[in-house]
Amino acid sequence: MITAERKPLDEILELVGDKKKVLVAGCDTCVAICLSGGEKEAEILASELRIMAEQDGRAVEVEHTAAIRQCEWEYLDMIAEKIEAADVVLSMACGIGIQSLAEKFAPKLVMPAVNTNMLGMPQEHAVWLERCGACGECVIGETAGICPVVRCSKSLMNGPCGGSHDGKCEVTTPEKEDIDCAWALIWERLKAQGREELMFVNRPPKNWSKSSSGGPRKMVREEAKPV
Amino acid sequence: MTATEYKAGSNLEKILSTGTFVVTGECGPPKSADGSVIEEKAKLLKGYVDAVNITDNQTGVVRVCSMASGYTAQQNGVEAIMQMTCRDRNRLAMQADILGAATLGIKNILCLTGDHMSFGNHPEAKGVHDLDAINLIKMYKDMRDEKKFQCGDEMSVAPQLYIGCAENPFADPFELRALRLKKKIEAGADFMQTQCIFNLPKFKQWMEEVRALGLHQEIKILAGITPIKAAGMANYMRKFVPGMDVPQEIVDRIAAQEKGAAQQAEGKKLAVEMIKELAEVEGVAGVHIMAVEWEVAVPEIVEAAGLMPRPAVA
Numbered sequence: 001m002i003t004a005e006r007k008p009l010d011e012i013l014e015l016v017g018d019k020k021k022v023l024v025a026g027c028d029t030c031v032a033i034c035l036s037g038g039e040k041e042a043e044i045l046a047s048e049l050r051i052m053a054e055q056d057g058r059a060v061e062v063e064h065t066a067a068i069r070q071c072e073w074e075y076l077d078m079i080a081e082k083i084e085a086a087d088v089v090l091s092m093a094c095g096i097g098i099q100s101l102a103e104k105f106a107p108k109l110v111m112p113a114v115n116t117n118m119l120g121m122p123q124e125h126a127v128w129l130e131r132c133g134a135c136g137e138c139v140i141g142e143t144a145g146i147c148p149v150v151r152c153s154k155s156l157m158n159g160p161c162g163g164s165h166d167g168k169c170e171v172t173t174p175e176k177e178d179i180d181c182a183w184a185l186i187w188e189r190l191k192a193q194g195r196e197e198l199m200f201v202n203r204p205p206k207n208w209s210k211s212s213s214g215g216p217r218k219m220v221r222e223e224a225k226p227v
Numbered sequence: 228m229t230a231t232e233y234k235a236g237s238n239l240e241k242i243l244s245t246g247t248f249v250v251t252g253e254c255g256p257p258k259s260a261d262g263s264v265i266e267e268k269a270k271l272l273k274g275y276v277d278a279v280n281i282t283d284n285q286t287g288v289v290r291v292c293s294m295a296s297g298y299t300a301q302q303n304g305v306e307a308i309m310q311m312t313c314r315d316r317n318r319l320a321m322q323a324d325i326l327g328a329a330t331l332g333i334k335n336i337l338c339l340t341g342d343h344m345s346f347g348n349h350p351e352a353k354g355v356h357d358l359d360a361i362n363l364i365k366m367y368k369d370m371r372d373e374k375k376f377q378c379g380d381e382m383s384v385a386p387q388l389y390i391g392c393a394e395n396p397f398a399d400p401f402e403l404r405a406l407r408l409k410k411k412i413e414a415g416a417d418f419m420q421t422q423c424i425f426n427l428p429k430f431k432q433w434m435e436e437v438r439a440l441g442l443h444q445e446i447k448i449l450a451g452i453t454p455i456k457a458a459g460m461a462n463y464m465r466k467f468v469p470g471m472d473v474p475q476e477i478v479d480r481i482a483a484q485e486k487g488a489a490q491q492a493e494g495k496k497l498a499v500e501m502i503k504e505l506a507e508v509e510g511v512a513g514v515h516i517m518a519v520e521w522e523v524a525v526p527e528i529v530e531a532a533g534l535m536p537r538p539a540v541a
Contacts, residue, residue: 208353214345 001121003128004037004114008180009048015111016088020059021197022049024113025079025101026066026094034128036112037092041064045092045113070097076104083108094164118150135218136210142198144189149206151182158204159183234371235389237334238276238306238540243418243447247388247538248506248514251308251420251449252276252525254300263423265296268522269303275526276305276336277537280420280515283310287347294324298331308391309333312341318366318377325367326421329386337420338363338392361414363391368415390415395422396433397472397474402440405436419446420515422465423453426472427504450505453517454524455494457483472509495528502532 007015024046032038034163043183046064065082067075070093076083083089083101088109091098095116103111119132133150139157149155155172160183163170169179190196198219208214233240242249246322252272257264265281274280279300283293290296297307309328311321326338340360344352358366365376374385392411396404408419424430430450437443453460458481465473477497484493502514514532518524529535 014301068423135369205351206353211353213352213354214342214350 001033001097001105001119002116003034003120004031004092004094005114006036006041006045006092006114006115009052011145012045012090012111012113013052014151015113016060016090019087019109020061021052021085022046022060022062022086022090023065023082023088024049024062024068024090025083026064027070027091028066029071029092029144031092031097031114032066032124035126037094042066042092045090046222067093067097067101071100073100073104076101079100079164080105084116087152135206135208137207139203139206142201142203143186144193144195145196146182146186146189148186151180151185153179155206156183157206159186230385235334235387237278237389239308239335239419240389241540242277243512244511245538246291248534249447249449250251250276250529250537251278251280251304251488251513251515251518253282253515253517254296254522255282255285255520256293256296258288260291262291262295262299265291265299266303269300269305271522272525273304274537275529276516277513278306278308280308280517283312283339284315284347286342287314287344287352289348289362294328294331294333295400296468297328297333300477301332306335307333308335308337310337310339311363312339313356313358313360313363313461314344314354317355321358321363322366322376323369325370325386329388334360334387334459335389335391336367336456337393337494338367338416339393340534343360359393361410364392364411364414364416372415380452385421388482389417391418392416392421393420393422394425395470396430397422397426398470399486401433404433405440406444408437408446409440416446418449418512420449421451422470423451423517424501425453425464425477426474428502429472431508438510442534443458447512448510449513449515449517450508450511451503452498452505453519454498454521455481455490456521457482457486457490457494457526482538491524495524495531498528500533502534506532517528 005101010132024042025063026037026039026042028038031095042064046062049062063082065079083105086198088111090111090113092099092113097113098110118130119134120128120130123129130150132147135149150158152159153169154161160181164181164184167181171179173179187199254265254268270271281293281297283301284290293309297309300307339361344350367388369375371388374382394408415521442469457476461473461478461481465478481490481493505511505514507526515524
């Protein structure tokens with residue numbers, strides 16, 4: 001899933017500026033599951049904005065809504081009326097949803113209320129870990145189902161580097177917590193699979209043109225197009 | 228102006244500061260470890276240009292690096308303008324390289340975004356683009372003027388740099404082109420070189436906007452010239468090179484001559500005419516002659532344009 005974190009309230013207030021009619025638009029898919037931008041979080045943010053406006057003595061109308069998925073035109077149609085009525089829409093969807101909304105209702109002012117951060121999975125309740133870099137050329141068939149592109153801090157194709165220690169990476173999270181060394185994990189799992197030889201293959205440089213380095217990507221499924 | 232007032236004290240900076248019409252050239256380093264190529268190109272241009280651009284993996288094709296080539300050019304009597312693109316280096320490398328270049332006596336730097344990897348010979352490479360050209364200009368300015376690295380750390384000896392940038396008056400949207408130059412000036416650019424000019428009326432229109440914003444008084448503008456070697460080349464640039472604006476009349480004029488020496492002569496003649504006309508445009512401080520793999524044509528063009536001898540710099 002795509003994960004996102006809500007921006008700090010101060011930053012959101014700055015983005016809203018002096019606009020009088022504010023719509024907080026949640027998205028009930030990925031960002032709802034990661035508890036950052038679903039209908040419930042949209043409702044909470046709307047209340048916070050109303051409280052702040054009242055404290056500052058500003059007359060601001062704040063409403064909230066949510067689309068089933070902000071990244072699809074049809075679902076945006078369902079909340080069109082509220083969007084049209086707002087001076088500014090604070091979207092709580094991921095970057096894809098925010099841009100879909102902004103494009104469909106252009107030039108409506110649409111602001112991001114969240115920071116989209118990764119393609120990850122919930123490791124336990126309320127904890128998410130990055131799992132995929134959408135690099136366009138998956139290698140985990142050779143790396144025991146563990147992605148070296150985003151789970152190795154250096155995206156090594158031939159790890160581990162000299163900074164691996166007791167199964168941990170030399171880099172720590174911004175909260176100074178240990179990060180597992182992806183290549184230590186890969187090695188352990190390859191051994192368990194009896195595929196140790198894959199560790200000793202010299203992998204060539206990766207083709208980054210299939211990632212965002214090749215420019216914005218587009219996928220077309222000719223066979224799935226309506227005839 | 229006393230020596231201490233110069234930002235870098237390069238020939239280029241000194242000559243531009245006198246108001247003399249400047250001539251810069253361009254050298255592409257070789258695609259092998261053959262250092263003699265740059266030596267020869269430098270010897271060819273020595274005395275005919277005030278400084279020479281040393282390209283940095285131009286069009287995304289690997290070549291001898293611009294730092295080593297720039298050093299070689301200077302050892303052979305031509306001042307270097309070292310090109311630096313954001314495509315291949317992150318901010319650490321771009322700062323380390325400029326410190327290295329400064330220790331080798333390189334003073335002019337041209338800050339570029341760089342052609343995309345997909346145009347070059349390593350299309351699978353990861354594009355770095357940690358900074359853009361405007362960020363790069365600002366970073367080098369702060370290193371020079373504030374003695375500060377991009378992170379804010381201080382250094383004891385700052386690199387003395389004359390900072391250049393490029394701008395394409397023929398790219399779209401046209402109304403942004405002069406304003407983007409303004410951003411580069413605000414970031415700290417001292418001089419700029421334009422994309423090759425073939426469409427003079429459009430260039431003049433752009434210069435009008437530049438003058439309306441007063442930018443010609445804040446930055447030294449060198450107009451880009453590329454002598455055309457053959458009609459086929461003109462046609463190719465017209466049709467296939469992104470950001471190039473080659474009017475059909477130019478292609479036709481060269482094509483009207485017989486292939487070979489006659490087309491080359493016409494190409495040189497056209498370049499000379501354009502230089503003379505550009506010299507009359509208010510705010511143009513010099514020309515930048517990009518004779519791509521045709522460096523041998525430069526002395527003749529500079530001579531015919533009445534730009535010889537080049538000033539001696541103290």
